[in-house]
Amino acid sequence: MAELQEVQITEEKPLLPGQTPEAAKTHSVETPYGSVTFTVYGTPKPKRPAILTYHDVGLNYKSCFQPLFQFGDMQEIIQNFVRVHVDAPGMEEGAPVFPLGYQYPSLDQLADMIPCVLQYLNFSTIIGVGVGAGAYILSRYALTGLTSSIPEMILGHLFSQEELSGNSELIQKYRNIITHAPNLDNIELYWNSYNNRRDLNFERGGDITLKCPVMLVVGDQAPHEDAVVECNSKLDPTQTSFLKMADSGGQPQLTQPGKLTEAFKYFLQGMGYMASSCMTRLSRSRTASLTSAASIDGNRSRSRTLSQSSESGTLSSGPPGHTMEVSC
Numbered sequence: 001m002a003e004l005q006e007v008q009i010t011e012e013k014p015l016l017p018g019q020t021p022e023a024a025k026t027h028s029v030e031t032p033y034g035s036v037t038f039t040v041y042g043t044p045k046p047k048r049p050a051i052l053t054y055h056d057v058g059l060n061y062k063s064c065f066q067p068l069f070q071f072g073d074m075q076e077i078i079q080n081f082v083r084v085h086v087d088a089p090g091m092e093e094g095a096p097v098f099p100l101g102y103q104y105p106s107l108d109q110l111a112d113m114i115p116c117v118l119q120y121l122n123f124s125t126i127i128g129v130g131v132g133a134g135a136y137i138l139s140r141y142a143l144t145g146l147t148s149s150i151p152e153m154i155l156g157h158l159f160s161q162e163e164l165s166g167n168s169e170l171i172q173k174y175r176n177i178i179t180h181a182p183n184l185d186n187i188e189l190y191w192n193s194y195n196n197r198r199d200l201n202f203e204r205g206g207d208i209t210l211k212c213p214v215m216l217v218v219g220d221q222a223p224h225e226d227a228v229v230e231c232n233s234k235l236d237p238t239q240t241s242f243l244k245m246a247d248s249g250g251q252p253q254l255t256q257p258g259k260l261t262e263a264f265k266y267f268l269q270g271m272g273y274m275a276s277s278c279m280t281r282l283s284r285s286r287t288a289s290l291t292s293a294a295s296i297d298g299n300r301s302r303s304r305t306l307s308q309s310s311e312s313g314t315l316s317s318g319p320p321g322h323t324m325e326v327s328c
């Protein structure tokens with residue numbers, strides 16, 4: 001019986017006569033992890049993402065992607081897109097050998113260089129094409145936000161989508177602050193560290209939980225509301241005051257400073273740091289009304305809850321065995 005044999009077939013379909021490769025331009029940008037070189041083919045097409053490639057180990061963009069991108073049938077696809085071919089540091093043609101002891105960027109850091117490339121080119125969306133290590137790098141990049149610039153990603157962390165699309169004066173102000181920050185590169189480093197954070201691994205009743213009094217506050221329309229609710233569920237309810245602030249988004253300290261001040265007073269009072277006479281005076285002097293309802297996590301019956309009541313406009317602090325209610 002004839003044995004099946006593996007035969008390698010290389011498709012030969014080079015560019016047709018008249019099909020010339022588009023002119024390429026090579027650029028380098030400095031990033032927090034060193035400089036990165038990339039080559040751009042074609043021109044940006046309005047309302048279309050760029051195709052961004054990342055090659056595998058042992059290759060560069062040409063040895064990895066030239067046969068594909070110069071394949072005849074590929075032309076009708078790629079002519080509709082500008083292409084950005086990234087070379088990993090030191091892999092570009094003619095790259096000098098790094099000095100002895102040079103610390104090569106980690107794959108995460110290589111992924112973190114991609115926003116610098118996109119910012120430089122002023123591109124906001126890409127279709128990523130990666131091979132091997134390049135596929136990992138692009139996946140890592142996609143995990144931290146594929147389609148947004150760094151300021152937009154940070155705004156999406158700070159505020160809810162509803163707040164952002166409402167485009168209030170506050171949103172415009174903070175968008176402006178972040179977009180034009182002279183230290184945007186430093187902000188990006190902080191952002192990267194945040195995205196690489198370890199889990200706190202809190203466990204209610206376990207060894208790893210906060211033993212000190214905690215006041216947790218989250219807007220009921222905050223982008224990370226679920227995470228704060230989950231955090232509350234892992235803290236010691238006898239030590240934790242949880243306030244889910246009604247009609248509040250991602251930054252209650254900016255939008256609801258009055259309510260937050262009041263909650264903080266009760267929290268401090270719970271620790272014995274505010275005389276109740278002072279509390280009464282402060283409450284009386286408060287002019288802003290707390291009219292909206294706060295939602296309270298149902299299974300926190302033993303925890304201190306700072307709650308706003310919609311009917312009476314009261315704010316109450318309820319450590320076990322000690323509930324205080326002050327009319328406002």
Ligand code: BEZ
Pocket residue numbers: 021022041061062065066069070078083085
């Ligand atoms: C391109 O057209 O995108 C391309 C051309 C040569 C090598 C790699 C890519």
